Amino acid sequence: MNDLSGFWAALPRPIVGLSPMDGITDVAARAMACRHGDPSLTITEFVSVEGLTHGAVTLLTDLLYEPDHRPIVAQLYGVDPDAFRECATIATALGFDGIDINMGCPASTVANRGAGAALIKTPELARHLIRAARQGVVDWANGGDLHRLVRHAKVRREAVRRAQALGDRARRVIPVSVKTRVGFDTIEPERWMSELAEESPAAITLHGRTLKQLYSGRADWDAIGRARERLRGSDIVVLGNGDLADRSEAIERARAYGLDGALIGRATVGNPWALSGQSVTVVERLRGALEHADAFETLLPDKPFFAVRKHLHGYCRGFDGAPELRRQLMFATSAAHCRELIEPILVPLAA
Numbered sequence: 001m002n003d004l005s006g007f008w009a010a011l012p013r014p015i016v017g018l019s020p021m022d023g024i025t026d027v028a029a030r031a032m033a034c035r036h037g038d039p040s041l042t043i044t045e046f047v048s049v050e051g052l053t054h055g056a057v058t059l060l061t062d063l064l065y066e067p068d069h070r071p072i073v074a075q076l077y078g079v080d081p082d083a084f085r086e087c088a089t090i091a092t093a094l095g096f097d098g099i100d101i102n103m104g105c106p107a108s109t110v111a112n113r114g115a116g117a118a119l120i121k122t123p124e125l126a127r128h129l130i131r132a133a134r135q136g137v138v139d140w141a142n143g144g145d146l147h148r149l150v151r152h153a154k155v156r157r158e159a160v161r162r163a164q165a166l167g168d169r170a171r172r173v174i175p176v177s178v179k180t181r182v183g184f185d186t187i188e189p190e191r192w193m194s195e196l197a198e199e200s201p202a203a204i205t206l207h208g209r210t211l212k213q214l215y216s217g218r219a220d221w222d223a224i225g226r227a228r229e230r231l232r233g234s235d236i237v238v239l240g241n242g243d244l245a246d247r248s249e250a251i252e253r254a255r256a257y258g259l260d261g262a263l264i265g266r267a268t269v270g271n272p273w274a275l276s277g278q279s280v281t282v283v284e285r286l287r288g289a290l291e292h293a294d295a296f297e298t299l300l301p302d303k304p305f306f307a308v309r310k311h312l313h314g315y316c317r318g319f320d321g322a323p324e325l326r327r328q329l330m331f332a333t334s335a336a337h338c339r340e341l342i343e344p345i346l347v348p349l350a351a
């Protein structure tokens with residue numbers, strides 16, 4: 001491994017990590033994943049580099065993490081190399097262990113402006129963004145000053161505050177990785193991997209669908225395997241992603257396709273145990289729902305409570321009355337309210 005690999009080189013194989021999901025893998029969900037799933041790594045929701053550099057200071061909420069979440073990677077998306085450089089500086093100063101560039105999001109709000117999976121069509125720009133992010137990392141690692149490197153006053157103030165708490169520990173070079181898909185409208189992993197490999201990102205995660213497929217059909221793991229073959233002989237860590245139910249399936253796929261590991265996304269919603277493969281009882285699930293609701297309120301006090309509902313739904317299944325409980329939880333406004341709804345079911349079950 002080269003010295004740009006950072007924490008990736010030291011991770012035990014196979015790597016089984018939490019896939020980033022906007023609106024889902026917030027700091028509370030990552031806390032639950034770390035407590036109950038013991039993932040090899042977690043990745044934040046994606047953060048718009050243009051948004052952050054233009055002063056959207058609330059985006060820094062997506063870049064919250066707890067000390068025991070390491071290794072923790074900040075995911076960024078956008079198209080502007082200067083904004084990538086600046087946000088990579090911020091992420092490094094905030095103490096992240098790595099930076100991941102999103103080149104896989106198919107949402108029209110992202111791809112129509114050339115970001116996310118649209119970068120598969122503009123490989124020169126994609127490569128430029130990797131170099132820009134690396135430069136931003138080095139700017140901070142080499143002793144840069146946030147007062148000079150961060151343009152917007154509100155973002156700068158908050159970044160300085162958080163960076164000061166870390167001191168010089170964050171003055172280090174961290175690896176830059178990429179998460180992408182196997183093609184834009186056709187499956188073309190060889191062409192796309194050859195382009196990315198020119199910049200030697202520390203790791204590449206491949207979701208086995210094209211942009212055009214969005215989330216339809218099944219992930220094409222043979223295409224992920226073809227990408228792996230094209231990257232063989234490089235130092236790039238290669239992870240697969242798509243439709244994995246749990247840890248054992250992730251390990252089985254990684255072995256079958258010669259990968260370093262895999263990331264699990266949707267199967268972890270309201271089910272952090274998918275990452276560890278532990279089977280849990282209904283009682284443990286319902287306790288998990290309460291713990292998650294508490295974590296959400298504690299770690300994200302300014303976020304509207306409805307943002308945690310997707311997870312609560314995930315925990316509340318597998319017993320008579322689950323659909324009715326899920327319906328009631330739609331209207332929950334606080335962790336205490338969740339407790340009122342869940343405890344009448346949980347207490348008799350746990351007795």
Ligand SMILES: Cc1cc2nc3c(=O)[nH]c(=O)nc-3n(C[C@H](O)[C@H](O)[C@H](O)COP(=O)(O)O)c2cc1C
Nearest residue numbers: 019020021022045046179207242243244264265266
């Ligand atoms: C609601 C939602 C939000 C997502 N947000 C992101 C994101 O911010 N960054 C990213 O790289 N992928 C994102 N993804 C894609 C997932 O990380 C993952 O690649 C995809 O869901 C396939 O894996 P899975 O079948 O295990 O869920 C998102 C997926 C969903 C469903």
